[in-house]
Amino acid sequence: MAGQSYQAIQRNPKYQELVRTRSSFGWTLTAVTLVIYFGFILLIGYAPKFLGIPMGNSVMTIGLPIGLFVIVSAFVVVGIYVTRANSTYDRLTREIVEESR
Amino acid sequence: MHRFKPVGIAALLALVPMLAWAAEGEGGPKQATNWHAIVMFVGFVFLTLGITYWAASRTKSAAQFYSAGGGITGLQNGIAISGDYMSAASFLGISGLVYMSGYDGLIYSVGFLVGWPVVTFLIAEPLRNLGKYTFADVASFRLGQTETRILAACGSLVTVAFYLIAQMVGAGKLIQILFGLDYWMAVVIVGILMIIYVTFGGMLATTWVQIIKAVLLLSGASFMALAVLWHFGFSLEALFSTAVRVHPKHLAIMEPGTLVSNPISAISLGMALIFGTAGLPHILMRFFTVSDAKAARKSVFVATGLIGYFYILTFIIGFGAITLVATNPAFLDPVIAAAKGPLVAIKGGSNMAAIHLANAVGGNLFLGFISAVAFATILAVVSGLALAGASAISHDLYATVIRKGQADEQAEMRVSKIATICLGVLAIALGIIFENQNVAFMVGLAFCIAASCNFPVLLLSIYWRGLTTRGALIGGLLGLASAVIMVILSPAVWEQTIGYAKGSAPFPYENPALFSMTIAFVGIWLFSVIDNSRRATVDRNGFDAQFVRCQTGIGATTASSH
Numbered sequence: 174m175a176g177q178s179y180q181a182i183q184r185n186p187k188y189q190e191l192v193r194t195r196s197s198f199g200w201t202l203t204a205v206t207l208v209i210y211f212g213f214i215l216l217i218g219y220a221p222k223f224l225g226i227p228m229g230n231s232v233m234t235i236g237l238p239i240g241l242f243v244i245v246s247a248f249v250v251v252g253i254y255v256t257r258a259n260s261t262y263d264r265l266t267r268e269i270v271e272e273s274r
Numbered sequence: 275m276h277r278f279k280p281v282g283i284a285a286l287l288a289l290v291p292m293l294a295w296a297a298e299g300e301g302g303p304k305q306a307t308n309w310h311a312i313v314m315f316v317g318f319v320f321l322t323l324g325i326t327y328w329a330a331s332r333t334k335s336a337a338q339f340y341s342a343g344g345g346i347t348g349l350q351n352g353i354a355i356s357g358d359y360m361s362a363a364s365f366l367g368i369s370g371l372v373y374m375s376g377y378d379g380l381i382y383s384v385g386f387l388v389g390w391p392v393v394t395f396l397i398a399e400p401l402r403n404l405g406k407y408t409f410a411d412v413a414s415f416r417l418g419q420t421e422t423r424i425l426a427a428c429g430s431l432v433t434v435a436f437y438l439i440a441q442m443v444g445a446g447k448l449i450q451i452l453f454g455l456d457y458w459m460a461v462v463i464v465g466i467l468m469i470i471y472v473t474f475g476g477m478l479a480t481t482w483v484q485i486i487k488a489v490l491l492l493s494g495a496s497f498m499a500l501a502v503l504w505h506f507g508f509s510l511e512a513l514f515s516t517a518v519r520v521h522p523k524h525l526a527i528m529e530p531g532t533l534v535s536n537p538i539s540a541i542s543l544g545m546a547l548i549f550g551t552a553g554l555p556h557i558l559m560r561f562f563t564v565s566d567a568k569a570a571r572k573s574v575f576v577a578t579g580l581i582g583y584f585y586i587l588t589f590i591i592g593f594g595a596i597t598l599v600a601t602n603p604a605f606l607d608p609v610i611a612a613a614k615g616p617l618v619a620i621k622g623g624s625n626m627a628a629i630h631l632a633n634a635v636g637g638n639l640f641l642g643f644i645s646a647v648a649f650a651t652i653l654a655v656v657s658g659l660a661l662a663g664a665s666a667i668s669h670d671l672y673a674t675v676i677r678k679g680q681a682d683e684q685a686e687m688r689v690s691k692i693a694t695i696c697l698g699v700l701a702i703a704l705g706i707i708f709e710n711q712n713v714a715f716m717v718g719l720a721f722c723i724a725a726s727c728n729f730p731v732l733l734l735s736i737y738w739r740g741l742t743t744r745g746a747l748i749g750g751l752l753g754l755a756s757a758v759i760m761v762i763l764s765p766a767v768w769e770q771t772i773g774y775a776k777g778s779a780p781f782p783y784e785n786p787a788l789f790s791m792t793i794a795f796v797g798i799w800l801f802s803v804i805d806n807s808r809r810a811t812v813d814r815n816g817f818d819a820q821f822v823r824c825q826t827g828i829g830a831t832t833a834s835s836h
Contacts, residue, residue: 179818179819179822179823180818182822182826182828183818183822188822188825188826191825191826192821192825195825199395199396200395200396202391202395203391203392203395203396206388206391206392206395207388207392207548209388210384210385210388210544210548211541211544213384214381214537214540214541214544215537215541217381217530217540218536218537218540218541219537221529221530221531222529224377224529224530225525225526225528225529225530227528231511231514231515232511232514232515232518232525232528233510233511233514233528234377234528234529236377236528236529236530237377237528240377240380240381240384241586243384243388244383244384244387244582244585244586245582247387247388247390247391247578247582248578248579248582250391251390251391251394251574251575251578252575254391254394254395254571255394255571255572255575258399258568258571259568259571263568266825266826266827269826269828270826270827270828273826273828
């Protein structure tokens, strides 16, 4: 590796900030995703009738918007991560790489 | 690639008489030959062979063969990933499931989708920063090369093999119905085209075949869903109330039914779907085709959006089929309809729901289009699988384990092409052998092995300092073995495939991921913690340097110039 050793990069406060913020954010979003999904699965397993409650006078049940929410939430959490990574994490990474040269 | 042209043309010439011959063949369970579909499919084949010819001239180095030189953009890769995922099984299978049981179909599609956020947050960027061609590059980054590569190659090859058998058998059956071709012919055509795409065009051709097919499938499915909504004046209420009225289960199709009756089973299946996605070798390989971590991230974002959109479409298509197919005698078998009602009388079984709906909303021409797209879908997916399997053989086993990293690049590529041809021939043979077997459990098994062997080793190699070579090897093999054994002992194989009495299966759940993943993680942890070998010290000491590269991408392979 040309430039600094990995030990020097490890001592860079920006590197420490990157690792700290990105890991906690990534694992938090992973937990959010799993809670939404397994919450949905547990609802199906233990309270299927709840998802079958009709919305007003419609034949449509609240299970439909809930299912749609689970699908859309997957896309949204990925979007939140990508937005944050593109701004904050990429900037930090670029600075770390430049300082290591 | 001077050899390409004559071989490609020879293969095409071989196809034409087969198709014509099939047209003259008669009787049997086959349908009348569908000329619209055949013409459009041949058009697709010519287009993709043209792309393969173009890609062959750009596939000279190992980096170009395995990863298209890292020159695929995030958007292109995202579409290709969505293509890898939107297999014929998910298009026809899930719309068929919605047709039969309504809301339950949604449960499966949600499970398939939710793996993607996990891949984004935990796997995609580290994979791009640490690896080169296969996920074994990442798993073995600081571990003993030989042991880890053998483990990863086993995990990859077993996953690919089961997935491939399921696709080949599905392809044969589907094409038999759609095109009026003989089963064996369909399997042979799929196998030959797959070999041509991969050996000549490598990852570049495989990616573009996948992109074209994904765009065709998404357009076709969008048109069908729009046509269904248009039919009901864009009123969801009208669509669903008609479906409730004509479906024999009536209001029950609007809520979860019997498909997921046991919560443990549901959680176990969910784990296989989520973490299996993050361990499928042909999906993981796609992250090496882009230039950097940022593009890897973007590709998952695009893929998640497209796959989510696609599953919403299949839901509408399934309900559309309830209202427009199950009510139209033209699509139903009159004998079964008289005995058991119209829904189950659908010609060709519930997997044909989307195909008949295409005919109902778009006539014969659109039916041909959707049939051709379904065929193209299978081709594209098996090509990705073959490339992943061949890479495990040539890059992990040949170049690293056998030649200890000293293999000449051209020799390595030659091995991967030979491996592709062998895999293709094997896939054809297995496809024919398993023709009359129930292979529905095989996709679930592939996901389960990916979740119980590939994923734990990959995840812990990236994030856990304490992982050692011995721990990864023993724990990974325990995960692999327990997944296979528990699937064999489960009702799907024990009762439905082997044929023992109903209720006699020693393992009660359909999918063992909950248990086999636990075994794998505990095994890896335990055998790493008690590992005091010299190798273990090297493994642990290598973590910091690996983690810095994983986080910053310093030292990662970059896109090669074309």
